[in-house]
Amino acid sequence: MHRRTACCLAALAALAGAAPSLAASGQQGRWHAIAPRRLALRHAATGATFSGTWHNGVVPDAGAMRELSAVLADSRTGAVRPFDPRAIEILWELGERERIREFAVLSGYRTPGTNALVEGAADSQHLRAAALDLLIPSARLAAFGAAALALGRGGVGVYPARGFVHIDSGPVRRWGEVSARRAPAEDRLSRIAEAWAATQR
Structure with missing residues (x-):
């Protein structure tokens, strides 16, 4: 023995x-x-930030996910919902591929009231805390959108004229200016930048 x-x-x-x-x-x-995974992001509407290890290489860190959920709370009401780790995984993977050190988030979780105010889709993944609208510099937006599509995970909507890309952990689909045919319900997200400004008044 x-x-x-x-x-x-x-x-x-x-x-x-x-x-x-x-x-x-x-x-x-x-x-x-199995290396720890780091992520840095800030919410453009609230100024809330997260920077640190969110995943130990095997599973998401529970404490970090609580912090991320708070940072990605509804920007109008402050309501928090546990964020989907799969959406954060997609975000992290894109950051690694595109070498983005910090993400600027336009919208994370949205309550039904906020979603209606910005005319989001009735079944928006934002309602499930499973979607992120990301402000991407114009020079990098096309490459970022292509990388998101190449992942083949979740939904991707690209809006070059408004400077943001939507990603989520829902069913695989695409809309916006990444395909010839737009999904009408999701196309309402194209007005989110203007609607966000209205929620701050």
């Missing part, structure tokens, strides 16, 4: 010692997969 325990400990020590050599040789895919 003692011998078996000793063998196990030796094997673990060997694995621990191998980690640096794997990194040095460039064979670090498996180790990278």
Whole structure:
């Protein structure tokens, strides 16, 4: 029994010692997969920010998700709903691909009242705290929209004239100026920038 325990400990020590050599040789895919994931964002309407580790590489951090849910609260009422980790995962993945250090969020969770005020779709993913409207610099917007579409996860709406991209963790679909045919219900999001200003008065 003692011998078996000793063998196990030796094997673990060997694995621990191998980690640096794997990194040095460039064979670090498996180790990278469990690396902590960081994210930085600010809400354009409220000024609330989050910056830090939101995922330990295996599961989302519960405390960080509570913070993110507060930052992404309804900008008109301050109401908070637990945000969908899958939507945050999509956001993080896009940040990694496009090398964006901090996201500016135009809209996260929306209450039914706020959603109606901005003429959002009746079944909007914003109502489920599963959608984000992101302000993206015009020079990077096309590439960001293409990267979001390439993920093949959730909904993507691109609005170059208004400088924002919508992403969500709902069914895979596209609208706005990323396809010839627009989805009428979701196209109402194109007026969100103007409607947001009205909610602040």
